[in-house]
Amino acid sequence: MSTPFPPLLDTARALAQGQTNSRTLIEQALARIADPAGEGHNTFIKTHAAAARQQADTIDRHRKAGHPLPLLAGIPMSVKDLFDEAGGRTTAGSRVLADAPLAQQDAPAIAYAKQAGLVSIGRTTMTEFAFSGVGINPHTGTPANPWDRAQRRIPGGSSSGAAISVTDGMAAIGIGSDTGGSCRIPAALTGLVGYKPTARRISTQGTVPLSFTLDSIGNMGRTVACCWATDRALSGNAPLWTECPTADRVTAPRLGVLQTYVLDGMDNTVSATYQATLRRLEQAGAILHDVEFPDLKTLPHINRFGGFPAPESLSWHQDLIAEKAALYDPFVLKRILRGKEQSAVDYIALMQARQNLITHARTLLHEYDALIFPTVPVIAPRIADLTEDTVYTHTNLLLLRNPTITNFLDGCAISLPCHTAGTAPVGLMAMQVQNEDDRLFNTASWLEETLRPVTAH
Numbered sequence: 001m002s003t004p005f006p007p008l009l010d011t012a013r014a015l016a017q018g019q020t021n022s023r024t025l026i027e028q029a030l031a032r033i034a035d036p037a038g039e040g041h042n043t044f045i046k047t048h049a050a051a052a053r054q055q056a057d058t059i060d061r062h063r064k065a066g067h068p069l070p071l072l073a074g075i076p077m078s079v080k081d082l083f084d085e086a087g088g089r090t091t092a093g094s095r096v097l098a099d100a101p102l103a104q105q106d107a108p109a110i111a112y113a114k115q116a117g118l119v120s121i122g123r124t125t126m127t128e129f130a131f132s133g134v135g136i137n138p139h140t141g142t143p144a145n146p147w148d149r150a151q152r153r154i155p156g157g158s159s160s161g162a163a164i165s166v167t168d169g170m171a172a173i174g175i176g177s178d179t180g181g182s183c184r185i186p187a188a189l190t191g192l193v194g195y196k197p198t199a200r201r202i203s204t205q206g207t208v209p210l211s212f213t214l215d216s217i218g219n220m221g222r223t224v225a226c227c228w229a230t231d232r233a234l235s236g237n238a239p240l241w242t243e244c245p246t247a248d249r250v251t252a253p254r255l256g257v258l259q260t261y262v263l264d265g266m267d268n269t270v271s272a273t274y275q276a277t278l279r280r281l282e283q284a285g286a287i288l289h290d291v292e293f294p295d296l297k298t299l300p301h302i303n304r305f306g307g308f309p310a311p312e313s314l315s316w317h318q319d320l321i322a323e324k325a326a327l328y329d330p331f332v333l334k335r336i337l338r339g340k341e342q343s344a345v346d347y348i349a350l351m352q353a354r355q356n357l358i359t360h361a362r363t364l365l366h367e368y369d370a371l372i373f374p375t376v377p378v379i380a381p382r383i384a385d386l387t388e389d390t391v392y393t394h395t396n397l398l399l400l401r402n403p404t405i406t407n408f409l410d411g412c413a414i415s416l417p418c419h420t421a422g423t424a425p426v427g428l429m430a431m432q433v434q435n436e437d438d439r440l441f442n443t444a445s446w447l448e449e450t451l452r453p454v455t456a457h
Contacts, residue, residue, distance in 0.1 A: 002032040005172040008226040012071050022056035022074025029076040029121045032170045039168055042141035043161040045081055047122035055119050071239050072229060073117030078171035080162050081123045082130060083107040084206040092208040093126040093137050095327045096320055107206025109217045109234045113175065116233035121171050124161025128329040130177055130210045133185045133399035134392065135160030136383060138329055145190055145380045147425050153380040156186030163190045163220050173230050174220040179210045179309065181403025183218035184415040188375035188427025194220045194415045195227035196406055198434045202235045209316055211309040214407040224444045227414065245441040247449035253369040255281065256291035262373040262402045273426040274374050277418040277451065284450040291371060295360055296405065302353045305346055306338035314339030331392060354408060361409045365433050369443040375415040375427030376402060402429065412437045414444045417455050
């Protein structure tokens with residue numbers, strides 16, 4: 001694995017102090033993408049080498065001349081192949097959109113990120129149409145998890161390339177989407193921090209939709225501050241040094257330890273790591289309360305007809321399927337076509353059930369700084385072990401189960417690495433209700449600082 005970039009704000013500070021320049025960062029990223037011994041060919045479907053170099057040179061000239069620049073100016077980001085970028089084709093990891101019209105403008109979230117100074121280094125691979133938490137793509141290739149390259153384990157998805165671009169130093173931050181865990185799952189499986197915001201805070205315009213109801217725009221980085229700064233940028237609010245979340249803004253956080261639904265099916269590694277994490281948090285002063293949320297057990301029944309993604313994706317794909325069904329990943333096509341199983345009454349009942357759960361979650365969470373539980377219950381399996389459809393389906397549902405809770409509850413959540421350095425990556429998820437993002441970032445900073453002596457890589 002190539003050496004990753006320093007955390008985002010450390011890189012910003014080094015640029016501001018003249019210890020490096022943007023062109024150097026861009027060249028490092030491009031060299032790592034092009035390395036024939038690396039995972040660049042499975043991670044990027046396209047690079048923006050010429051444009052990135054030109055932007056870097058312009059930023060370096062302005063910085064040398066003493067002109068004021070945004071905090072993140074000149075730092076390379078990767079962009080999931082789900083977002084429009086002006087002049088490029090958004091294919092969403094699929095052959096189906098190979099002849100789609102070129103985008104006329106950047107998606108608003110990407111435009112905001114660029115206004116904040118981030119430089120798009122290229123477009124990353126993903127599960128076709130973002131419809132899987134595994135991260136495998138038969139069309140573009142699947143980047144291997146850096147923890148165990150010899151065994152070629154899954155990176156997690158659907159933002160698979162976004163994660164590997166960060167772990168392997170091909171970008172300082174990865175921009176992705178999160179409809180049911182697509183930023184948090186790969187973060188957990190690869191040892192990164194992954195953020196899913198309150199959905200309405202960041203525009204989903206200019207993206208290929210999976211679920212109009214559940215889609216949100218997230219990111220993955222090396223630290224909580226990385227995700228915070230990028231989240232601010234994506235929402236159109238320039239990050240400022242003085243606003244960065246810090247551990248000292250939280251004293252003895254009250255953490256609800258979720259007991260219902262999320263602990264089933266844990267493998268031995270995740271179980272042992274999670275229990276050790278809870279002990280460390282309590283020893284550091286956190287107030288831990290076991291929390292039951294029985295209504296979560298109804299989620300499989302509520303989503304028995306494919307939930308929101310099936311009918312909402314089918315409404316977008318139906319004409320394409322009529323013309324190009326043979327070009328789809330069969331697993332993805334099967335999931336989209338489940339949208340035919342829902343009637344209008346089923347869909348309305350689904351919306352009502354969701355609102356009821358959201359109301360219950362607000363009551364449950366109001367007294368806690370965060371609700372915590374394992375991001376996913378298993379470590380990353382081998383790509384070769386997922387060729388059977390039944391195994392793939394079971395693994396996919398298992399990976400999605402815990403993260404999807406946040407999307408269904410319209411909340412915000414972050415996945416933090418909690419494993420001992422050098423061992424299989426395991427993620428700890430902290431969740432809050434909608435619009436409590438700032439509070440969650442402060443709590444996550446405390447969690448990160450508390451776990452750092454063990455997890456530091």
